[in-house]
Amino acid sequence: MNIRPEKLILWDIDGTIIATKGAGESAMNLAILETFGINGDLNAIDYSGRTDPLLGRMICDHYGLSDTPERNRAFVEAYVRNLSEILTETPATLLPGMGVLRILAQRPDCLQGLLTGNVRLGGKVKLQSVDVWQYFEFGSFADNCFDRNELAAKALEIARVDFGAEFAPDQVFVIGDTPRDVKCGRQIQAKTVAVATGKYSVNKLAEAKPDYLFRDLSDIEAFLAIIDGVAVATVYP
Template structure:
């Protein structure tokens, strides 16, 4: 069993049921005064990159100060609408069971996500997934722009060597980040990317989901 299991959040552990875009648009309008007409691609990206590209699409000047304000607003809107997220979203089938079994075996778990930290914490808490995580050791959208850097941040905070860690995610960007950071990758085809696409991206193991707890655990420790 690895010393550390790193988890992506969106479409790996949970889904927002479409609410995520609404919350994002609300925070964007709050900090820019502009109604969001379109959003830059979010798959496998981080909030900093998504904000910069979305701002460009709306001719809004981007700055680090804008991101800081946006991160605060996005976290706050997740807190305000947590009950709605609980109603419309859901933990992905089998996610809680795998997290619980790993925790029972004493495996350290945390997240590597493009979400800003407060939003990530709300997403995990509303579906009861936060109890299994050491969130202080995770890496979030405020920490870096790309997955490799995020993974290295989480490894450093967890005091774990890359070879002793496993990363679970659902996008080619997750796979590429894991390869760059030197961690083993278990990809789950629970998002918009197929099993074949994830395998082609270079994942060590690809699962079609987490519903088979024993199979998921075997993949994580193989």
């Protein structure tokens, strides 16, 4: 008998599951050069938690370039191509506690997916480089999407249409490393779990008021207690 999942676990990728050692930034900078013909610097814009297509638009705005759908598409394609080449040479690394992905993937009461600003091919390249792509049933990716907050509702729709599963808000968990991940989770009234393994410190993430806050996810039992509704704390320093 098939067991319908009762909990929906939605993960960000960069800074939450993996560290790419600057591969993403390098691939973006190469894409800027190839697409726009300038030696641009991704660090010139506030890119954490943004979607890949939005970054193309922000780069155009920052450097005074015209933004067209064709140019944005070419930028994203160049980025993914360069990312694949860079990660082949220097794979990403898993962040602490990511053994939990396999645990959750094996639980019939959990449906595990991705909620990310990456386009699908970019996310796949990153997660395949650390051999965890197979642990996710689906993804709400940013292909043709400029507003990250739209991705949360999209994830619920995919779960409903593709898996016949609907979830109460308190059974949906959004895990990420930026205040924008917390804000995204709030769009669907999900439980938000912030983890300070990216660019934001514990103190900065606390300002976003996530439901739960971790320095990292090395305490897998504490994280699973949140998923199972038996957590004994909200902050795990």
